[in-house]
Amino acid sequence: MRKFIVILLLLVFILTSVAALFGQTKISPLNIKERTLKNGLRVVSLQDNASPTVAIHVWYDVGGKNDPEGRSGFAHMFEHMMFKSTKNMPNEKMDRLTEDVGGFNNASTADDFTNYYEVVPSNYLETLLWAESDRMVNLNVDETNFASEREVVKEEFRQSVLAQPYGRLYEFINSLSFQTHPYKRGVIGNLDELSAATTKDANEFYKLFYRPDNAVLIVVGDFEQAQFDAWTNKYFGRIASIKTKIPRVTVSEPERIAEKRFLQTAPNVPFPAVAITYFAPTSKSADAPALRIAETILSGGESSRLYQELVYKQQIAQEASFNADIRVDKGLLYFLSIASEGKSAAELEKSLLSELNKIQNSLVTANELQKAKNQLIARKLRELETNDGKAIAIERAVAFQGDPKTVNTDIQKLQAVTASDVQRVMKKYFTDKNRMVIYYQQEVGVNSK
Known part of the structure; x- marks a missing residue:
């Protein structure tokens, strides 16, 4: 028992130290x-x-x-x-x-x-x-x-x-x-x-x-x-300027005014699946970092909420994920799950929406929040260790923010996210009228192979 307590205290110390370390992580800005x-x-x-x-x-x-x-x-x-x-x-x-x-x-x-x-x-x-x-x-x-x-x-x-x-x-x-x-x-x-x-x-x-x-x-x-x-x-300087106007996408996707539902079938689908999508903000939105944190809490590995609840505890799913697919224009926030044998898309939907309700109605814990930040910040720090990783990070800043130097503020924005921010964005974007549900299953009369 004493040995167990010592190990437990050691783990608490390590986790606290890591949290403190990432909480004050500061890196020199890239001299772009x-x-x-x-x-x-x-x-x-x-x-x-x-x-x-x-x-x-x-x-x-x-x-x-x-x-x-x-x-x-x-x-x-x-x-x-x-x-x-x-x-x-x-x-x-x-x-x-x-x-x-x-x-x-x-x-x-x-x-x-x-x-x-x-x-x-x-x-x-x-x-x-x-x-x-x-x-x-x-x-x-x-x-x-x-x-x-x-x-x-x-x-x-x-x-x-x-x-x-x-x-x-x-x-x-x-x-x-x-x-x-x-x-x-x-x-x-x-x-x-x-x-x-x-x-x-x-x-x-x-x-x-x-x-x-x-x-x-x-x-x-x-x-x-x-x-x-x-x-x-x-x-590159010797390449001539081109006067032809570059065609740009100007169409805007209208807001949803009511939930939409679809049943789609295909051959060779061994188990039913469900996808639940919501429109996301654009990549320049100040809400993007909080949505990234939520994505990690819900779907960041086998200790995440969705895996633990749907795959490990309820055993109704083989896979369960949440994706914050944030794009230059309005992107998608979506849940995706594949059923275990004998389970249905309806059961998956019910459990996924239950997990959504939990994160909307109760603040994520301090440990969950810090763990998600640690995962995302560690990933960014590893990326910045190589020339190619730095180039990828700069390229992403160009693509999604229009400014390469915003790469220098990514970590600070993640560090600034609070549990209240996570709850706020999950309430803001995940409304009933912003929801679209797809049930996906085997075609009738077609045998799986």
Whole structure:
């Protein structure tokens, strides 16, 4: 018994110490430099000579929401196209320029943006700046490259959406939640619309969105500022300004005035599932940090509220999560759960709403609040340990706040969240009239495999 008490006291001491440590965590602000070239390219840089590497990110203000009407999946398809040949580079040259020198590259497409990035030894910085500037304006959008990557994207849709038991559910979450905003279209695209697209469509998209005044170059790592500025001027500064107006999304999603409910079916769904969505504020909202804290309390690992209640105690769910999908425009806050054998979507909904009521009607505990802050702050601190992590954080600040220097206030905003803030945002956004419910289950008359 004495040994147990000693261990318990030790654990209390450790948790208290960790809480105190993160409660007063202060890091030196990143010394970010920013300038804009005459052609409109924003250049953001952070010199850090701690390791002989450099991270190069090129962020484009074009995502799934910018896909032309009837051409969903174009932003995602160009994520693939940008690794094909240019006027000066053969197919897959970006791989050779990075992987062959011990580095790596990748890209991703979101609803609001597309980003491309490389991490290489710092003596290859000039080469990668040239390569990124080349594919910004000299990409070969020809029939061969277009047809090849269109088939790759279509196969990705088949594998990630059609072949997965719950792949369609994630598509329904967007398509049913949004009625007018282009967020209703999946970033990955639509098979029929991709099949109908032409090389002419692709060229028009490329010329509209892949241009210096629609991009931000972010470089972090081992370089000399004057030399970097000179290289940037040399390779990106020579790109001509474009006068064509960039089309922007101006439509607003109307507020919900009453709860909506849907029953959706699909083949090969072994267990029922439920999704409950609510509209979220925009990424610049002051409520975003409190919603991130709530997300972690409800769904941050196996000790979270949803896992403990639905999976461990009630044993009605295999999975139970809450996601704060905060975007540039109005995003989504949603619960998602997959039933255990013999359990129903209705049972899942009842338990999820019960957990929602608890966090709305009672303050989260001090320990829960501090634990969530610790998790989120530790994640941010780990991210800032590498050049690529710093570049990702800066890129996220550009994408969601419009200002790279807001990366320096992320931790303070999390630290400032109170239990009352969490309760307030959970009451504010999670109203009955702002709710949309999807029951998802096996198609009638179709056997699961």
